[in-house]
Amino acid sequence: MSSMTPLFSELTLKRSRQFYSLNEQARRNMAEFEREYGKYLFVELDVEPIVPDDIAKFREWFDSTAVAVKKIKNDIAGGYGGEPIFASVDTYTTKNSIWESNVNTQLFHLFPELLQKLNQLPFYGFPLVRIWSSIRQVFPHRDEGSFFDFPNSFRSMLFDDNPSQTLFLFEDPAIPNCPREIRFLPSNAKTFAWNNLRVQHASFYRGFQKCLLILDNVELDLNRYANLLDRSIAKNGDSLFSSAKPISAFSKI
Numbered sequence: 001m002s003s004m005t006p007l008f009s010e011l012t013l014k015r016s017r018q019f020y021s022l023n024e025q026a027r028r029n030m031a032e033f034e035r036e037y038g039k040y041l042f043v044e045l046d047v048e049p050i051v052p053d054d055i056a057k058f059r060e061w062f063d064s065t066a067v068a069v070k071k072i073k074n075d076i077a078g079g080y081g082g083e084p085i086f087a088s089v090d091t092y093t094t095k096n097s098i099w100e101s102n103v104n105t106q107l108f109h110l111f112p113e114l115l116q117k118l119n120q121l122p123f124y125g126f127p128l129v130r131i132w133s134s135i136r137q138v139f140p141h142r143d144e145g146s147f148f149d150f151p152n153s154f155r156s157m158l159f160d161d162n163p164s165q166t167l168f169l170f171e172d173p174a175i176p177n178c179p180r181e182i183r184f185l186p187s188n189a190k191t192f193a194w195n196n197l198r199v200q201h202a203s204f205y206r207g208f209q210k211c212l213l214i215l216d217n218v219e220l221d222l223n224r225y226a227n228l229l230d231r232s233i234a235k236n237g238d239s240l241f242s243s244a245k246p247i248s249a250f251s252k253i
Helices: 006-019 024-037 055-065 110-117 222-235
Strands: 040-045 066-068 086-092 128-134 138-141 153-160 169-170 191-194 198-201 210-216
Touching: 040 169, 055 153, 110 222, 138 153
Parallel strands: none
Antiparallel strands: 040 191, 066 086, 086 128, 128 210, 138 198, 153 191, 153 210, 169 198
């Protein structure tokens, strides 16, 4: 089969593991959700931006706390080792972490408004939170995260000193000879999500500092998220990235 590239096989395997870890009713709910929202590659979320109230205080804390981290395990994005790519502050560590950790538990004590703003998002429980600031170019990749087919890689731009946007996406079908179109994120995008199954993301480094809050291991309330996505799509339609390709361009599942 022409679509059975190594990437197609890998995405199919990862999706299969995640999809069939759900019970039967949850699989039906997820499949319905994917049919409705799988075409969206990037959505700005209609929430109060998840950023600190006092940016100057936050920057001082981050600059004094962050540590450059290296990748220590292989994943879908490729190998590990080499020079650090990010300065990082993590609110957690896990035994299977793909990156070195720099755990500091003071974030929500010093900036409790971040915790309050995170509660706008349709999560069960609380996500794992890390803050990264790139110190080198970040090459195109998918994250070793969710491979469900809708925007579920959540980020919030805490600050960005670049005179123009450096973070970009492109749809990356797992089939041969498919053109890629780079799309830079809107320059004023604050809190957003992209579809990790369908897109790769990357960032240029121009010597200026930017800082992203990254939310991992999220468990979504799909009903609440549908309401948020519908509201966000209606409000921020001009900044949407969407796809006309079927799920079969990415995975057999």
